[in-house]
Amino acid sequence: MEKAFSSQEASSTASAEKKVALFGQAANHAADYLAIERSSPVHPGAELHEELARLDDLSLDRPMSPSELLDLLADLGRRTAVRSTGGRYFGFVTGGTEPAALAASVLAQAWDQNAAMSTMSPLAHRIDAQVARWLVELLGLPAGATAVLCSGASVANWNAVTVARDHLLRLDGWDVDRSGLMGAPPITVVTSAEAHLSVDKAVRLAGLGTDRIVRAPVDGAGAIDPARLPHIQPPVLVIAQCGNVNTGHSDPVGQIDKVLRTRGLRDRSWIHVDGAFGLWAAVSPRYRDQVVGVDRADSWATDGHKWPNSPYDCGVLIVADPAPLESTMAIDAAYARIPGVGEAGGSAVRREPMQLGPQMSQRARSVPLLATFATLGRDGMAALVDRCCWLAHHMARRLAEGGAELLAPVVLNQALVAFGDDSVTDAVIAGVQGGGEAWFGTTTWRARRAMRISVSDVATTLDDADRAVDAVLATWSAVGADR
Ligand SMILES: Cc1ncc(COP(=O)(O)O)c(C=O)c1O
DSSP states (O other), X not given: OHHHHHHHHHHHHHHHHHXXXXXXXXXXXXXXXXXXXXXXXXXXXXXXXXXXXXXXXXXXXXXOOHHHHHHHHHHHHHHHOOOTTSSOBOSTTOOOOOHXXXXXXXXXXXXXXXXXXXXXXXXXXXXXXXXXXXXXXXXXXXXXXXXXXXXXXXXXXXXXXXXXXXXXXXXTTOOHHHHOSTTOOOXXXXXXXXXXXXXXXXHHHTTOOGGXXXXXXXXXXXXXXXXXXXXXXXXXXXXXXXXXXXXXOBOOHHHHHHHHHHTTXXXXXXXXXXXXXXXXXXXXXXXXXXXXXXXXXXXXXXXXXXXXXXXXXXXEEEESSHHHHHHHHOOOOGGGOOTTSSTTSXXXXXXXXXXXXXXXXXXXXXXXXXXXXXXXXXXXXXXXXXXXXXXXXXXXXXXXXTTOEESSOOOSSEEEEEOSSHHHHHHHHXXXXXXXXXXXXXXXXXXXXXXXXXXXXXXXXXXHHHHHHHHXXXXXXXXXXXX
């Protein structure tokens, strides 16, 4: 028996040493990657599929050593990882990685804390609480609001719609928890045709059905026109947007709130804001006007992995009043009860992450965000937003000077550019994507194909922006010469 124990101990010491050695190996590989990410093609080239086919050689019957596997992954990453954190990736709204956040997330991986509840990790719990406070403060949201982390804005939107649904129906005397949705009073959802697809998905997942959606008319920039907000009967859930994925424009949340109040609907309405990236305009004194009145909403979804440059994945749901959130999400498990809390009828959940969202186990997503906020501070966060917006303006201006057409005014970090007819625009974008110098996505705006410029990587410099614009103009010229 003793022999068995002692051999086990020897093997666990070996296992600890192995972890340290492998961690060092991974850290070295990661550092090598970071050293080359800016100087290599932004998107993998034609050999991509061939390279990735090397994964087919792995076998469940012939396990390889961890060290060999790390070498293989490092090589694959070096050859095929999209350099979305290297300064010249302008696709989607991807965000890069703030150095402190990336490094802190590596530490958090080593700790492997389960952030579900305070007893499981006092460390993760304390950091989560601090980040939640800072999120509310940085975004200028009401002081009593509660923030909770999740995997992304899609999930945050879905959770918000679910909470709003339960709350609105409760006001109408309907208990979704007990009675479900069959036979429930109908809720009308008001959003615009410009809403992100995750909003429609959230409405579907929450069991409301997309037939319940009424589309509010938008202005030329894609923002809801509050004067033309449809007349609807309560209960009503309005889903507004901060940061249109094409133009960067935001819906006027303060005015929407006012219209609902004037119509006597506010007591039986809920305003949710999908602010996946645009909500971050609130941290900048220069761009705060874009989202003025956003604090009048009842809930907000945003992302840490987009503009704050936290590593993937990190979404955020914020609710003005935590009570409806707790009511929808909390579970009463004996092992999760906190002695002394809630015994006198108060909140039973004391900011326990598992009681504020659908998931129980979760990694400590707060750690990289803490690193970003603590090292950049309020001014650094504003500077990050300002710099991205300034670079988007700069790129758009240079392209316009080069003859390209701007399809919408640049108001934030997004720009839409066309290069003549749709086929030329598509050819220019495809050429740039294949060229490796920079990467831009495509979109269709007001029936025109467009190149979408999104500046959200903390690593992007003026030189990166200029190199990307040069690549676009050179590609356009080559496309023109071929026609
Ligand atoms: C406005 C908006 N809402 C929601 C989302 C979905 O966010 P996520 O990918 O983090 O789920 C996005 C993503 O691009 C977005 O731009």
